[in-house]
Amino acid sequence: MRIAKAVLRRVRPSGRGGVDADLIHAVKNELVDEIGGIKGQMVAVNAGTRSVQDQQSMAGTRIEQLLAEVSWTRDEVLAAFERITPMARARLLHAARITDIDQPTADALNYLGSHLGPLSDVGLWRNDPVVVEWAAGTARVGAVNERIVEQPYVHGALASLPPGSRIVDVGGGESLVGLGLASLGHHVTVIEPAGYPYEHPNLTVNEATLEEYEPDAPVDAVILLSAIEHFGIGAYANNGELDADADLAAMKVVRDLLAPDGIVVLTTPFGPSAVNELERTYDVERLGSLFEGYRIEEVVIASRQDATTWTVTTTAGSLDDGITTPGAPGHVAMVRARRTA
Numbered sequence: 548m549r550i551a552k553a554v555l556r557r558v559r560p561s562g563r564g565g566v567d568a569d570l571i572h573a574v575k576n577e578l579v580d581e582i583g584g585i586k587g588q589m590v591a592v593n594a595g596t597r598s599v600q601d602q603q604s605m606a607g608t609r610i611e612q613l614l615a616e617v618s619w620t621r622d623e624v625l626a627a628f629e630r631i632t633p634m635a636r637a638r639l640l641h642a643a644r645i646t647d648i649d650q651p652t653a654d655a656l657n658y659l660g661s662h663l664g665p666l667s668d669v670g671l672w673r674n675d676p677v678v679v680e681w682a683a684g685t686a687r688v689g690a691v692n693e694r695i696v697e698q699p700y701v702h703g704a705l706a707s708l709p710p711g712s713r714i715v716d717v718g719g720g721e722s723l724v725g726l727g728l729a730s731l732g733h734h735v736t737v738i739e740p741a742g743y744p745y746e747h748p749n750l751t752v753n754e755a756t757l758e759e760y761e762p763d764a765p766v767d768a769v770i771l772l773s774a775i776e777h778f779g780i781g782a783y784a785n786n787g788e789l790d791a792d793a794d795l796a797a798m799k800v801v802r803d804l805l806a807p808d809g810i811v812v813l814t815t816p817f818g819p820s821a822v823n824e825l826e827r828t829y830d831v832e833r834l835g836s837l838f839e840g841y842r843i844e845e846v847v848i849a850s851r852q853d854a855t856t857w858t859v860t861t862t863a864g865s866l867d868d869g870i871t872t873p874g875a876p877g878h879v880a881m882v883r884a885r886r887t888a
């Protein structure tokens with residue numbers, strides 16, 4: 548790496564300076580040979596009177612002299628390095644710039660960062676609001692999902708709780724919300740059948756469903772961030788059989804977890820009523836039926852404007868206060884309510 552860095556420091560940006568093709572070819576070969584020679588010297592440690600370090604340093608100086616004589620483009624140096632696989636790999640691992648990312652590397656990075664990749668195998672994949680998309684020579688914002696409004700909404704809805712409050716995050720996997728609130732000084736329990744990989748002195752993980760959870764004391768707040776729509780559906784259904792009203796039953800269990808006047812913060816897809824193999828979408832009537840035994844304090848509807856833009860389209864104090872069901876999906880409802888006594 549020491550030599551690779553020395554070489555790259557000398558390389559001029561692509562397209563600058565005159566280039567003598569024959570000379571470049573000759574120097575490239577010499578560069579490859581020099582580095583190959585250094586590798587040989589490292590193997591034959593006792594072969595000469597000079598130390599390996601001295602020989603490496605002499606060879607490095609020679610390479611720098613050669614480079615000073617010609618106008619190398621960065622691409623040409625990189626191409627030379629490609630002929631020495633370990634060197635090329637070292638560059639990608641330790642000194643890669645965006646222009647070093649070719650399409651196969653971009654494909655690998657996209658896969659590694661996706662929910663299909665190995666991070667899911669250890670429960671570390673997170674549903675982050677911004678999806679980064681790699682491509683040859685670039686990386687860009689691929690999409691912005693509804694977490695961009697849901698996560699800050701949950702934090703805002705709980706902002707009035709004093710440190711040390713007891714908070715339960717139901718279905719809190721794939722998210723840093725529970726860990727963040729624990730780090731702020733709250734006592735957080737994440738109830739998540741798929742597990743939660745983070746540890747913190749203020750964090751308890753209950754690897755169970757809400758229905759299996761056995762509470763020890765009433766809590767100040769319960770979070771259901773994009774969780775209620777999955778209850779009783781698909782992979783989350785008992786024996787794979789749809790339980791159409793598992794969401795209503797879950798909200799009764801949540802009510803029993805809460806201290807009187809305790810807060811529930813819930814976010815869920817909002818639009819024409821629908822159930823598919825993954826989740827429900829709530830219309831205004833079904834959303835209202837979740838909150839029997841609660842007093843709604845705030846309803847915020849946010850809407851997708853395009854692949855990367857979400858905006859708040861309605862804010863109200865209750866579901867009767869001008870909230871209507873949109874004609875198409877692409878919306879999220881965010882509700883703060885309190886348990887009635």
Ligand SMILES: C[S@@+](CC[C@H](N)C(=O)[O-])C[C@H]1O[C@@H](n2cnc3c(N)ncnc32)[C@H](O)[C@@H]1O
Nearest residue numbers: 674718719720722741756757772773774777783
């Ligand atoms: C969309 S995911 C994760 C949502 C997460 N809160 C976030 O911020 O991205 C929904 C989660 O609900 C959980 N879930 C589904 N049914 C559940 C149940 N009966 N009890 C507790 N969690 C459940 C799933 O395991 C899943 O991790």
